Amino acid sequence: MTPKRSFFVAGSSHNLKKLQTVSIKIGNMDIRPSSTIKNLGVVFDQTMSMNAHVKSLTKSVNFHLRNMYRIRRYITTESCHHLARSLILSRLDYGNSLLLGISAKDRKQLQRLQNRAAKVVFKCNRLEPSAPLLRDLHWLPVAERIVFKVLLLVFKALHDVAPAYLSDHLVLYVPGRDNMRSSNNYLLHVPRTSRSIGDNAFCSAGPRHWNALPGHLRFAPSVNVFKKHLKTYLFPPE
Known part of the structure; x- marks a missing residue:
């Protein structure tokens, strides 16, 4: 199987339009630009908006939230708290200094994930206000x-x-x-x-x-x- 080869270029949306049809030819291979690149677990998109990383993070965190929800009735609140910190907060915090300046939509998406984790810990329904739960857990909200x-x-x-x-x-x-x-x-x-x-x-x-x-x-x-x-x-x- 031939390995996939591509290159990555970051820049403004205006300049990237010029690169949509650009490719690099090495021998008989045409190497085309990639829209994203993953480095040390962080996904970068071409405009550095971090939207691709937020999508990847959302998928990963939702997987663990579903599993936590399935076993919640069998574990204590303290054990669930430890799980949430290990599986959810650790992922939200990893490389999060790169998320400074992300769009309000992406920031709200990450906050919803943290809110869901807090509700799983306390076995609350989805309509329960999240702010008091975060305070009880001593969890700073995502933006902070x-x-x-x-x-x-x-x-x-x-x-x-x-x-x-x-x-x-x-x-x-x-x-x-x-x-x-x-x-x-x-x-x-x-x-x-x-x-x-x-x-x-x-x-x-x-x-x-x-x-x-x-x-x-x-x-x-x-x-x-x-x-x-x-x-x-x-x-x-x-």
Whole structure:
């Protein structure tokens, strides 16, 4: 069986239209562009909207939710909670910093999956409000989980416990005058971007969310303290 060969190109929708009929010929083989590519478990589409990854994630999580529902009557709430964290939350959290800036439709889809998991844990019907269940389980909603991961990466990068390729993108903000109040607030420089997709890049989104944090969080003494107080800060009000 001949192995499938293709290449992947990412770009704007306008530029990708020009590549629809493009192929690369090597010997007798015509290698055509692929609409998606999977790397380290994350599915990238050509416009980097992450829609293909959300669809793949939805399929995987629904499979585990159905199996959890089938056995729910035979296990305790605590055991089901552990299952949900291992099988559902772990998948929603994996690589979720890449989901910053996804469409509202995709974000709502992922939130529905988390809501379903919470209802399975508590054996609630589908009409039960989800927010109180998430709070009882101490689960941050999907949008806040994404921001949590981005901010955790920023904190680790600033304290030299993250890869250099992340730390190199963070620059402390230096005001024009040393006596300005912001000179000792541990703020980061936010680079300008020309496109909305650039606003979601780590070098821009990370500093932007970091600068919005209250001072006591930016000056947290350790990763564990930062995580604890950040989760409390990000939890939606009752």
